[in-house]
Amino acid sequence: MGDRVGTTQLEPVPEPKYWHLKTVLSEALDSEFSVGEILPNERDLAARFGVARATLRQALEQLELEGRLQRRRGVGTTVAPPRVGVAVGPARHTWPGTAGDAWQTEGCATVVPPAAVADALETGREEEVHVVRRSRVSRGQPVAAELLYVPAVSVPDLTAIDTPSGTARARAVLRELQRLELEGRDRAVELGSARAEDAKELDRLPGAPVLVVTTRFHAEGCTAAVSVATYRADTCRLTFGDEGAVEIHDGPERRAS
Amino acid sequence: MGDRVGTTQLEPVPEPKYWHLKTVLSEALDSEFSVGEILPNERDLAARFGVARATLRQALEQLELEGRLQRRRGVGTTVAPPRVGVAVGPARHTWPGTAGDAWQTEGCATVVPPAAVADALETGREEEVHVVRRSRVSRGQPVAAELLYVPAVSVPDLTAIDTPSGTARARAVLRELQRLELEGRDRAVELGSARAEDAKELDRLPGAPVLVVTTRFHAEGCTAAVSVATYRADTCRLTFGDEGAVEIHDGPERRAS
Protein backbone atom coordinates (compact mmCIF):
# COMPACT_ATOMS: atom_id res chain seq x y z
CA MET A 1 0.00 0.00 0.00
CA GLY A 2 1.34 3.32 -1.05
CA ASP A 3 4.32 1.95 -2.86
CA ARG A 4 2.58 0.15 -5.65
CA VAL A 5 3.57 2.59 -8.29
CA GLY A 6 7.16 1.77 -7.51
CA THR A 7 10.19 3.96 -7.91
CA THR A 8 10.71 2.97 -11.50
CA GLN A 9 13.49 4.96 -13.03
CA LEU A 10 12.40 5.72 -16.55
CA GLU A 11 14.99 4.48 -18.96
CA PRO A 12 16.03 7.04 -21.52
CA VAL A 13 13.70 6.58 -24.48
CA PRO A 14 13.10 8.82 -27.46
CA GLU A 15 9.43 8.94 -26.47
CA PRO A 16 8.45 11.92 -24.30
CA LYS A 17 8.73 11.29 -20.59
CA TYR A 18 5.18 12.33 -19.85
CA TRP A 19 3.91 9.88 -22.44
CA HIS A 20 5.84 6.97 -21.00
CA LEU A 21 4.81 8.07 -17.54
CA LYS A 22 1.19 8.07 -18.56
CA THR A 23 1.51 4.53 -19.87
CA VAL A 24 3.18 3.31 -16.72
CA LEU A 25 0.60 4.96 -14.50
CA SER A 26 -2.22 3.70 -16.66
CA GLU A 27 -1.04 0.14 -16.24
CA ALA A 28 -0.59 0.62 -12.53
CA LEU A 29 -4.16 1.92 -12.31
CA ASP A 30 -5.46 -1.13 -14.12
CA SER A 31 -3.66 -3.65 -12.00
CA GLU A 32 -2.92 -2.13 -8.64
CA PHE A 33 -5.63 0.34 -7.79
CA SER A 34 -9.34 0.21 -7.39
CA VAL A 35 -11.98 2.85 -7.99
CA GLY A 36 -12.03 5.68 -5.51
CA GLU A 37 -8.63 5.04 -4.09
CA ILE A 38 -6.43 8.06 -3.65
CA LEU A 39 -3.01 8.29 -5.25
CA PRO A 40 0.10 9.68 -3.61
CA ASN A 41 0.34 13.42 -4.03
CA GLU A 42 1.96 15.00 -7.05
CA ARG A 43 5.19 15.99 -5.35
CA ASP A 44 5.77 12.47 -4.09
CA LEU A 45 4.88 10.85 -7.38
CA ALA A 46 7.18 13.18 -9.28
CA ALA A 47 10.02 12.39 -6.91
CA ARG A 48 9.48 8.65 -7.25
CA PHE A 49 9.69 8.80 -10.99
CA GLY A 50 12.53 11.26 -10.92
CA VAL A 51 10.77 13.91 -12.96
CA ALA A 52 9.72 17.48 -12.37
CA ARG A 53 6.26 18.03 -11.03
CA ALA A 54 5.18 19.77 -14.22
CA THR A 55 6.07 16.68 -16.22
CA LEU A 56 4.17 14.41 -13.91
CA ARG A 57 1.21 16.74 -14.12
CA GLN A 58 1.21 16.49 -17.89
CA ALA A 59 0.74 12.75 -17.54
CA LEU A 60 -1.98 13.13 -14.91
CA GLU A 61 -3.80 15.65 -17.07
CA GLN A 62 -3.99 13.16 -19.91
CA LEU A 63 -5.27 10.44 -17.62
CA GLU A 64 -7.88 12.79 -16.26
CA LEU A 65 -8.91 13.69 -19.80
CA GLU A 66 -9.39 10.01 -20.51
CA GLY A 67 -11.58 9.66 -17.46
CA ARG A 68 -9.14 7.50 -15.55
CA LEU A 69 -8.43 9.95 -12.76
CA GLN A 70 -10.23 12.62 -10.87
CA ARG A 71 -8.34 15.46 -9.24
CA ARG A 72 -9.69 17.95 -6.78
CA ARG A 73 -7.86 20.91 -5.36
CA GLY A 74 -7.29 20.69 -1.67
CA VAL A 75 -8.23 17.03 -1.66
CA GLY A 76 -6.15 14.85 -3.91
CA THR A 77 -6.13 12.59 -6.92
CA THR A 78 -8.42 9.58 -6.96
CA VAL A 79 -9.06 6.73 -9.32
CA ALA A 80 -12.18 7.54 -11.34
CA PRO A 81 -15.01 5.09 -11.90
CA PRO A 82 -15.70 4.03 -15.49
CA ARG A 83 -17.44 6.68 -17.51
CA VAL A 84 -21.16 7.00 -17.12
CA GLY A 85 -23.15 6.20 -20.22
CA VAL A 86 -25.56 9.08 -20.76
CA ALA A 87 -28.35 8.55 -23.24
CA VAL A 88 -28.79 11.50 -25.55
CA GLY A 89 -30.02 9.71 -28.59
CA PRO A 90 -33.30 7.87 -28.52
CA ALA A 91 -36.63 9.29 -27.41
CA ARG A 92 -37.21 10.21 -30.97
CA HIS A 93 -39.45 13.10 -31.73
CA THR A 94 -40.09 14.53 -28.38
CA TRP A 95 -39.68 18.06 -27.18
CA PRO A 96 -37.47 18.81 -24.23
CA GLY A 97 -39.31 18.75 -20.95
CA THR A 98 -41.56 15.87 -21.94
CA ALA A 99 -42.67 13.76 -19.01
CA GLY A 100 -39.81 11.96 -17.38
CA ASP A 101 -36.87 13.12 -19.41
CA ALA A 102 -33.59 13.19 -17.61
CA TRP A 103 -33.43 16.92 -17.07
CA GLN A 104 -34.28 19.12 -14.18
CA THR A 105 -35.61 22.56 -14.98
CA GLU A 106 -33.79 25.30 -13.17
CA GLY A 107 -34.90 28.62 -14.43
CA CYS A 108 -35.63 30.94 -17.29
CA ALA A 109 -34.46 34.30 -18.50
CA THR A 110 -34.54 36.48 -21.56
CA VAL A 111 -31.27 37.07 -23.36
CA VAL A 112 -29.69 37.91 -26.68
CA PRO A 113 -28.28 34.53 -27.71
CA PRO A 114 -24.76 33.94 -29.07
CA ALA A 115 -24.46 34.71 -32.77
CA ALA A 116 -24.25 31.05 -33.75
CA VAL A 117 -27.52 30.32 -31.98
CA ALA A 118 -29.23 33.39 -33.40
CA ASP A 119 -28.28 32.25 -36.89
CA ALA A 120 -29.68 28.79 -36.31
CA LEU A 121 -32.90 30.25 -34.97
CA GLU A 122 -33.06 32.69 -37.84
CA THR A 123 -33.75 35.49 -35.44
CA GLY A 124 -31.96 38.77 -35.68
CA ARG A 125 -28.59 38.96 -33.98
CA GLU A 126 -29.89 41.49 -31.51
CA GLU A 127 -33.21 39.83 -30.85
CA GLU A 128 -33.95 38.56 -27.39
CA VAL A 129 -35.20 35.03 -26.85
CA HIS A 130 -36.25 32.94 -23.89
CA VAL A 131 -33.56 30.74 -22.47
CA VAL A 132 -34.43 27.87 -20.19
CA ARG A 133 -31.70 26.52 -17.95
CA ARG A 134 -31.78 22.86 -17.11
CA SER A 135 -29.34 20.44 -15.52
CA ARG A 136 -28.86 16.75 -15.59
CA VAL A 137 -27.68 14.52 -12.78
CA SER A 138 -26.49 10.96 -12.96
CA ARG A 139 -25.33 8.82 -10.08
CA GLY A 140 -25.60 11.81 -7.81
CA GLN A 141 -23.14 13.78 -9.91
CA PRO A 142 -24.07 16.71 -12.14
CA VAL A 143 -23.13 15.63 -15.66
CA ALA A 144 -24.58 18.29 -17.91
CA ALA A 145 -25.90 21.83 -18.08
CA GLU A 146 -28.21 22.93 -20.84
CA LEU A 147 -29.35 26.21 -22.27
CA LEU A 148 -32.49 25.92 -24.36
CA TYR A 149 -33.09 28.93 -26.56
CA VAL A 150 -36.70 29.53 -27.55
CA PRO A 151 -37.63 32.51 -29.70
CA ALA A 152 -40.84 34.32 -28.83
CA VAL A 153 -42.49 33.25 -32.08
CA SER A 154 -42.30 29.62 -31.00
CA VAL A 155 -44.38 30.28 -27.91
CA PRO A 156 -46.87 32.89 -29.12
CA ASP A 157 -49.37 32.32 -26.34
CA LEU A 158 -46.82 33.07 -23.70
CA THR A 159 -47.56 36.69 -23.05
CA ALA A 160 -45.40 38.88 -20.92
CA ILE A 161 -48.15 39.10 -18.38
CA ASP A 162 -47.82 37.12 -15.23
CA THR A 163 -44.96 34.93 -16.32
CA PRO A 164 -42.87 35.06 -13.19
CA SER A 165 -39.22 34.48 -13.83
CA GLY A 166 -37.59 31.37 -12.46
CA THR A 167 -38.69 27.79 -12.76
CA ALA A 168 -42.38 28.60 -13.08
CA ARG A 169 -41.75 30.56 -16.23
CA ALA A 170 -39.35 27.91 -17.49
CA ARG A 171 -42.06 25.32 -17.22
CA ALA A 172 -44.51 27.59 -18.97
CA VAL A 173 -42.12 27.96 -21.91
CA LEU A 174 -41.61 24.20 -22.14
CA ARG A 175 -45.34 23.59 -21.95
CA GLU A 176 -46.07 26.02 -24.74
CA LEU A 177 -43.28 24.56 -26.86
CA GLN A 178 -44.78 21.11 -26.57
CA ARG A 179 -47.93 22.30 -28.26
CA LEU A 180 -46.07 22.61 -31.55
CA GLU A 181 -45.76 19.58 -33.76
CA LEU A 182 -42.15 18.46 -33.81
CA GLU A 183 -41.07 17.74 -37.36
CA GLY A 184 -37.47 16.83 -36.92
CA ARG A 185 -34.32 17.34 -35.05
CA ASP A 186 -30.64 17.37 -35.76
CA ARG A 187 -27.67 17.21 -33.55
CA ALA A 188 -24.01 17.99 -33.51
CA VAL A 189 -21.38 17.00 -30.97
CA GLU A 190 -18.10 18.76 -30.54
CA LEU A 191 -15.38 19.36 -28.01
CA GLY A 192 -15.42 22.57 -26.05
CA SER A 193 -14.16 24.03 -22.83
CA ALA A 194 -16.46 24.89 -19.98
CA ARG A 195 -17.47 28.50 -19.59
CA ALA A 196 -17.03 29.79 -16.06
CA GLU A 197 -20.75 29.37 -15.41
CA ASP A 198 -21.05 25.84 -16.66
CA ALA A 199 -17.88 24.87 -14.89
CA LYS A 200 -19.39 25.91 -11.60
CA GLU A 201 -22.51 23.92 -12.21
CA LEU A 202 -20.54 20.87 -13.30
CA ASP A 203 -18.22 21.14 -10.31
CA ARG A 204 -15.16 21.62 -12.49
CA LEU A 205 -12.66 24.38 -13.11
CA PRO A 206 -13.29 26.83 -15.93
CA GLY A 207 -11.86 25.55 -19.17
CA ALA A 208 -12.45 21.92 -18.31
CA PRO A 209 -13.08 19.81 -21.41
CA VAL A 210 -16.73 19.30 -22.21
CA LEU A 211 -18.76 17.68 -24.93
CA VAL A 212 -21.12 20.22 -26.41
CA VAL A 213 -24.29 18.78 -27.90
CA THR A 214 -26.20 21.24 -30.04
CA THR A 215 -29.72 20.22 -30.99
CA ARG A 216 -31.99 22.06 -33.38
CA PHE A 217 -35.69 21.37 -33.10
CA HIS A 218 -37.73 21.85 -36.25
CA ALA A 219 -41.40 22.72 -36.33
CA GLU A 220 -43.61 24.55 -38.78
CA GLY A 221 -40.86 24.57 -41.36
CA CYS A 222 -38.26 26.33 -39.31
CA THR A 223 -36.03 26.00 -36.29
CA ALA A 224 -38.31 26.38 -33.30
CA ALA A 225 -35.69 25.98 -30.61
CA VAL A 226 -32.02 25.30 -30.11
CA SER A 227 -30.53 23.44 -27.20
CA VAL A 228 -26.87 23.70 -26.21
CA ALA A 229 -26.03 21.01 -23.71
CA THR A 230 -22.63 20.83 -22.05
CA TYR A 231 -21.52 17.44 -20.74
CA ARG A 232 -18.49 16.73 -18.58
CA ALA A 233 -16.11 15.08 -21.00
CA ASP A 234 -14.11 13.36 -18.30
CA THR A 235 -16.98 11.44 -16.77
CA CYS A 236 -19.47 10.99 -19.59
CA ARG A 237 -19.87 8.73 -22.55
CA LEU A 238 -22.73 9.93 -24.74
CA THR A 239 -24.86 7.09 -26.06
CA PHE A 240 -27.02 7.26 -29.14
CA GLY A 241 -29.44 4.39 -29.25
CA ASP A 242 -31.15 3.03 -32.30
CA GLU A 243 -34.35 1.10 -32.50
CA GLY A 244 -33.64 -2.59 -32.14
CA ALA A 245 -30.54 -1.93 -30.16
CA VAL A 246 -29.89 -2.88 -26.60
CA GLU A 247 -29.07 0.30 -24.75
CA ILE A 248 -26.07 0.17 -22.55
CA HIS A 249 -26.18 2.88 -19.96
CA ASP A 250 -23.08 1.89 -18.19
CA GLY A 251 -19.58 0.81 -18.95
CA PRO A 252 -19.35 -2.75 -17.74
CA GLU A 253 -15.79 -3.26 -18.90
CA ARG A 254 -12.45 -2.25 -17.56
CA ARG A 255 -10.78 -2.15 -14.24
CA ALA A 256 -9.40 -5.17 -12.50
CA SER A 257 -8.46 -5.25 -8.89
CA MET B 1 0.08 43.86 -39.31
CA GLY B 2 1.94 42.02 -36.62
CA ASP B 3 0.98 44.34 -33.85
CA ARG B 4 -2.70 43.77 -33.76
CA VAL B 5 -2.63 41.79 -30.56
CA GLY B 6 -1.19 44.83 -28.89
CA THR B 7 1.07 44.97 -25.89
CA THR B 8 -1.78 44.93 -23.46
CA GLN B 9 -0.52 44.72 -19.93
CA LEU B 10 -2.90 42.42 -18.12
CA GLU B 11 -4.31 44.20 -15.13
CA PRO B 12 -4.08 42.19 -11.95
CA VAL B 13 -7.32 40.21 -11.73
CA PRO B 14 -8.19 37.31 -9.46
CA GLU B 15 -8.90 35.28 -12.58
CA PRO B 16 -5.98 33.12 -13.81
CA LYS B 17 -3.72 34.87 -16.29
CA TYR B 18 -3.97 32.16 -18.89
CA TRP B 19 -7.75 32.40 -18.79
CA HIS B 20 -7.78 36.13 -19.26
CA LEU B 21 -5.14 35.74 -21.95
CA LYS B 22 -7.28 33.23 -23.75
CA THR B 23 -10.21 35.63 -23.73
CA VAL B 24 -8.12 38.49 -25.04
CA LEU B 25 -6.62 36.36 -27.78
CA SER B 26 -9.98 34.91 -28.67
CA GLU B 27 -11.40 38.36 -29.22
CA ALA B 28 -8.37 39.40 -31.23
CA LEU B 29 -8.86 36.33 -33.42
CA ASP B 30 -12.47 37.23 -34.01
CA SER B 31 -11.86 40.80 -34.95
CA GLU B 32 -8.33 41.16 -36.20
CA PHE B 33 -7.31 37.95 -37.90
CA SER B 34 -8.58 35.89 -40.76
CA VAL B 35 -8.41 32.16 -41.36
CA GLY B 36 -5.02 30.79 -42.21
CA GLU B 37 -3.08 33.78 -41.00
CA ILE B 38 -0.07 33.03 -38.88
CA LEU B 39 0.33 34.47 -35.42
CA PRO B 40 3.54 35.87 -33.94
CA ASN B 41 5.63 33.13 -32.36
CA GLU B 42 5.15 32.07 -28.79
CA ARG B 43 8.22 33.82 -27.41
CA ASP B 44 7.17 37.13 -28.90
CA LEU B 45 3.57 36.80 -27.82
CA ALA B 46 4.60 35.92 -24.28
CA ALA B 47 6.86 38.95 -24.14
CA ARG B 48 4.13 41.26 -25.41
CA PHE B 49 1.74 40.15 -22.74
CA GLY B 50 4.42 40.12 -20.10
CA VAL B 51 3.96 36.49 -19.14
CA ALA B 52 6.12 33.40 -19.19
CA ARG B 53 5.99 31.30 -22.29
CA ALA B 54 4.42 28.41 -20.39
CA THR B 55 1.52 30.62 -19.38
CA LEU B 56 0.99 31.81 -22.89
CA ARG B 57 1.09 28.22 -24.08
CA GLN B 58 -1.66 27.29 -21.66
CA ALA B 59 -3.89 29.85 -23.35
CA LEU B 60 -2.92 28.68 -26.83
CA GLU B 61 -3.60 25.07 -25.89
CA GLN B 62 -7.13 25.93 -24.89
CA LEU B 63 -7.74 27.82 -28.08
CA GLU B 64 -6.40 24.91 -30.08
CA LEU B 65 -8.69 22.56 -28.17
CA GLU B 66 -11.60 24.75 -29.13
CA GLY B 67 -10.60 24.57 -32.75
CA ARG B 68 -9.64 28.22 -33.01
CA LEU B 69 -5.94 27.71 -33.64
CA GLN B 70 -3.74 25.21 -35.33
CA ARG B 71 -0.13 24.78 -34.25
CA ARG B 72 2.53 22.86 -36.05
CA ARG B 73 6.01 22.21 -34.85
CA GLY B 74 8.65 23.81 -37.01
CA VAL B 75 6.04 25.93 -38.75
CA GLY B 76 4.02 28.15 -36.47
CA THR B 77 0.57 28.91 -35.15
CA THR B 78 -2.18 29.71 -37.59
CA VAL B 79 -5.82 30.69 -37.31
CA ALA B 80 -7.94 27.61 -37.87
CA PRO B 81 -10.95 27.49 -40.17
CA PRO B 82 -14.33 26.78 -38.57
CA ARG B 83 -14.78 23.16 -37.62
CA VAL B 84 -15.82 20.77 -40.33
CA GLY B 85 -19.22 19.19 -39.88
CA VAL B 86 -18.78 15.45 -40.30
CA ALA B 87 -21.90 13.37 -40.73
CA VAL B 88 -21.84 10.27 -38.60
CA GLY B 89 -25.52 9.91 -37.96
CA PRO B 90 -27.86 9.27 -40.81
CA ALA B 91 -27.56 6.52 -43.41
CA ARG B 92 -29.68 4.42 -41.16
CA HIS B 93 -29.33 0.70 -41.33
CA THR B 94 -26.40 0.27 -43.56
CA TRP B 95 -23.26 -1.69 -43.00
CA PRO B 96 -19.91 0.00 -43.21
CA GLY B 97 -18.45 -0.12 -46.69
CA THR B 98 -21.76 0.32 -48.43
CA ALA B 99 -21.49 2.07 -51.76
CA GLY B 100 -20.37 5.63 -51.41
CA ASP B 101 -19.89 5.97 -47.71
CA ALA B 102 -17.30 8.47 -46.65
CA TRP B 103 -14.59 5.98 -45.77
CA GLN B 104 -11.60 4.72 -47.63
CA THR B 105 -10.57 1.15 -46.98
CA GLU B 106 -6.93 0.81 -46.11
CA GLY B 107 -6.19 -2.71 -45.01
CA CYS B 108 -7.03 -5.68 -42.92
CA ALA B 109 -5.31 -7.79 -40.30
CA THR B 110 -6.12 -10.35 -37.67
CA VAL B 111 -5.71 -9.30 -34.06
CA VAL B 112 -6.82 -9.92 -30.50
CA PRO B 113 -9.06 -6.90 -29.87
CA PRO B 114 -8.94 -4.73 -26.75
CA ALA B 115 -10.88 -6.20 -23.85
CA ALA B 116 -13.71 -3.70 -24.16
CA VAL B 117 -14.24 -4.64 -27.79
CA ALA B 118 -13.99 -8.36 -27.08
CA ASP B 119 -16.70 -7.99 -24.47
CA ALA B 120 -18.98 -6.13 -26.85
CA LEU B 121 -18.45 -8.79 -29.50
CA GLU B 122 -18.99 -11.52 -26.96
CA THR B 123 -15.90 -13.28 -28.19
CA GLY B 124 -13.35 -14.64 -25.81
CA ARG B 125 -10.75 -12.20 -24.59
CA GLU B 126 -8.02 -14.11 -26.35
CA GLU B 127 -9.89 -14.74 -29.56
CA GLU B 128 -8.60 -13.24 -32.75
CA VAL B 129 -10.89 -11.26 -35.03
CA HIS B 130 -10.56 -9.49 -38.35
CA VAL B 131 -9.86 -5.82 -38.13
CA VAL B 132 -10.41 -3.57 -41.10
CA ARG B 133 -8.63 -0.24 -41.12
CA ARG B 134 -10.31 2.65 -42.84
CA SER B 135 -9.74 6.38 -42.98
CA ARG B 136 -11.86 9.36 -43.71
CA VAL B 137 -10.85 12.54 -45.43
CA SER B 138 -12.68 15.84 -45.57
CA ARG B 139 -11.54 19.00 -47.35
CA GLY B 140 -8.25 17.29 -48.14
CA GLN B 141 -7.53 16.73 -44.47
CA PRO B 142 -7.63 13.37 -42.73
CA VAL B 143 -10.32 13.67 -40.09
CA ALA B 144 -10.81 10.17 -38.78
CA ALA B 145 -9.28 6.73 -38.50
CA GLU B 146 -11.41 3.68 -37.92
CA LEU B 147 -10.83 0.15 -36.75
CA LEU B 148 -13.68 -2.19 -37.60
CA TYR B 149 -13.58 -5.41 -35.63
CA VAL B 150 -15.32 -8.37 -37.24
CA PRO B 151 -15.34 -11.77 -35.56
CA ALA B 152 -14.90 -14.81 -37.78
CA VAL B 153 -18.45 -16.00 -37.07
CA SER B 154 -19.86 -12.90 -38.75
CA VAL B 155 -18.17 -13.73 -42.03
CA PRO B 156 -18.38 -17.53 -42.15
CA ASP B 157 -17.83 -17.84 -45.88
CA LEU B 158 -14.55 -16.02 -45.67
CA THR B 159 -12.19 -18.95 -45.51
CA ALA B 160 -8.56 -18.58 -44.80
CA ILE B 161 -7.77 -19.70 -48.30
CA ASP B 162 -6.65 -17.12 -50.73
CA THR B 163 -7.59 -14.08 -48.70
CA PRO B 164 -4.59 -11.93 -49.34
CA SER B 165 -3.92 -9.46 -46.62
CA GLY B 166 -4.23 -5.77 -47.32
CA THR B 167 -7.05 -3.91 -48.96
CA ALA B 168 -8.25 -6.86 -51.02
CA ARG B 169 -8.95 -8.84 -47.91
CA ALA B 170 -10.48 -5.81 -46.22
CA ARG B 171 -12.95 -5.48 -49.05
CA ALA B 172 -13.74 -9.18 -48.88
CA VAL B 173 -14.57 -8.86 -45.18
CA LEU B 174 -16.83 -5.86 -45.80
CA ARG B 175 -18.55 -7.66 -48.68
CA GLU B 176 -19.27 -10.72 -46.58
CA LEU B 177 -20.51 -8.57 -43.71
CA GLN B 178 -23.02 -6.87 -45.98
CA ARG B 179 -24.70 -10.20 -46.65
CA LEU B 180 -26.03 -10.27 -43.09
CA GLU B 181 -29.25 -8.51 -42.33
CA LEU B 182 -28.55 -5.49 -40.16
CA GLU B 183 -30.99 -5.37 -37.27
CA GLY B 184 -29.82 -2.36 -35.37
CA ARG B 185 -26.98 -0.22 -34.31
CA ASP B 186 -25.99 1.78 -31.31
CA ARG B 187 -23.40 4.40 -30.80
CA ALA B 188 -21.42 6.08 -28.10
CA VAL B 189 -19.26 9.18 -28.30
CA GLU B 190 -16.58 10.01 -25.80
CA LEU B 191 -13.41 12.01 -25.45
CA GLY B 192 -10.11 10.21 -25.79
CA SER B 193 -6.52 10.87 -26.65
CA ALA B 194 -4.97 9.69 -29.86
CA ARG B 195 -2.88 6.54 -29.73
CA ALA B 196 0.50 6.93 -31.39
CA GLU B 197 -0.79 5.14 -34.48
CA ASP B 198 -3.95 7.17 -34.92
CA ALA B 199 -2.06 10.36 -34.22
CA LYS B 200 0.23 9.66 -37.13
CA GLU B 201 -2.65 9.01 -39.45
CA LEU B 202 -4.47 12.14 -38.30
CA ASP B 203 -1.35 14.25 -38.60
CA ARG B 204 -1.33 15.13 -34.93
CA LEU B 205 0.92 14.45 -31.98
CA PRO B 206 0.24 11.43 -29.79
CA GLY B 207 -2.18 12.25 -27.05
CA ALA B 208 -4.03 14.81 -29.12
CA PRO B 209 -7.71 15.05 -28.12
CA VAL B 210 -10.01 12.95 -30.25
CA LEU B 211 -13.68 12.08 -30.30
CA VAL B 212 -14.06 8.34 -30.18
CA VAL B 213 -17.22 7.01 -31.79
CA THR B 214 -17.93 3.40 -30.92
CA THR B 215 -20.60 1.70 -33.00
CA ARG B 216 -22.02 -1.76 -32.42
CA PHE B 217 -23.73 -3.45 -35.33
CA HIS B 218 -26.40 -5.99 -34.48
CA ALA B 219 -27.37 -8.90 -36.67
CA GLU B 220 -28.80 -12.30 -36.02
CA GLY B 221 -29.44 -11.43 -32.42
CA CYS B 222 -25.94 -10.52 -31.46
CA THR B 223 -23.21 -7.99 -32.06
CA ALA B 224 -21.83 -8.77 -35.48
CA ALA B 225 -19.19 -6.08 -35.61
CA VAL B 226 -17.80 -3.17 -33.64
CA SER B 227 -16.36 -0.03 -35.11
CA VAL B 228 -14.08 2.32 -33.20
CA ALA B 229 -13.69 5.56 -35.10
CA THR B 230 -11.31 8.26 -33.93
CA TYR B 231 -12.05 11.82 -35.07
CA ARG B 232 -9.81 14.83 -34.64
CA ALA B 233 -11.53 16.78 -31.89
CA ASP B 234 -9.94 20.07 -32.82
CA THR B 235 -11.19 20.19 -36.39
CA CYS B 236 -14.40 18.13 -36.35
CA ARG B 237 -17.97 18.65 -35.34
CA LEU B 238 -19.86 15.37 -35.48
CA THR B 239 -23.35 15.75 -36.91
CA PHE B 240 -26.21 13.37 -36.28
CA GLY B 241 -28.99 13.96 -38.72
CA ASP B 242 -32.59 12.97 -38.27
CA GLU B 243 -35.20 12.35 -40.90
CA GLY B 244 -36.93 15.58 -41.73
CA ALA B 245 -33.96 17.59 -40.73
CA VAL B 246 -31.84 19.76 -42.94
CA GLU B 247 -28.30 18.51 -42.66
CA ILE B 248 -25.70 21.11 -42.09
CA HIS B 249 -22.31 19.86 -43.08
CA ASP B 250 -20.49 23.03 -42.43
CA GLY B 251 -20.26 25.72 -39.85
CA PRO B 252 -21.56 28.83 -41.49
CA GLU B 253 -21.18 31.02 -38.46
CA ARG B 254 -18.28 32.74 -36.82
CA ARG B 255 -15.25 34.63 -37.93
CA ALA B 256 -15.24 38.18 -39.05
CA SER B 257 -12.39 39.77 -40.88
Place this chain on the structure above:
DNA sequence: GAGTGGTCTAGACCACGCA
Protein backbone atom coordinates in the same frame (compact mmCIF):
# COMPACT_ATOMS: atom_id res chain seq x y z
C1' DG C 1 -2.36 25.18 9.94
C1' DA C 2 -1.14 21.42 7.13
C1' DG C 3 -1.60 19.35 2.88
C1' DT C 4 -3.50 19.18 -1.62
C1' DG C 5 -3.82 20.48 -6.50
C1' DG C 6 -3.60 24.97 -9.56
C1' DT C 7 -0.89 28.78 -11.42
C1' DC C 8 3.31 30.92 -12.79
C1' DT C 9 8.20 31.85 -13.73
C1' DA C 10 12.69 31.90 -16.29
C1' DG C 11 15.32 29.49 -17.94
C1' DA C 12 17.22 25.04 -21.01
C1' DC C 13 17.37 21.76 -24.67
C1' DC C 14 15.11 18.95 -28.36
C1' DA C 15 12.56 17.75 -32.85
C1' DC C 16 10.95 19.33 -36.81
C1' DG C 17 10.09 22.15 -41.30
C1' DC C 18 12.05 24.84 -44.40
C1' DA C 19 15.20 27.60 -47.07
Place this chain on the structure above:
DNA sequence: GCGTGGTCTAGACCACTCC
Protein backbone atom coordinates in the same frame (compact mmCIF):
# COMPACT_ATOMS: atom_id res chain seq x y z
C1' DG D 1 21.27 26.76 -39.97
C1' DC D 2 17.62 29.10 -38.29
C1' DG D 3 13.11 29.58 -36.44
C1' DT D 4 9.23 27.18 -34.88
C1' DG D 5 6.57 24.68 -31.44
C1' DG D 6 7.33 20.59 -27.93
C1' DT D 7 9.44 18.93 -23.69
C1' DC D 8 11.50 19.51 -19.26
C1' DT D 9 13.36 21.52 -14.97
C1' DA D 10 13.41 23.46 -10.17
C1' DG D 11 11.80 26.32 -8.00
C1' DA D 12 7.77 29.83 -6.01
C1' DC D 13 3.32 31.19 -4.47
C1' DC D 14 -1.84 30.79 -4.42
C1' DA D 15 -6.59 28.68 -3.50
C1' DC D 16 -8.85 25.30 -1.61
C1' DT D 17 -10.36 21.51 1.75
C1' DC D 18 -10.22 19.45 5.93
C1' DC D 19 -8.95 18.92 10.63
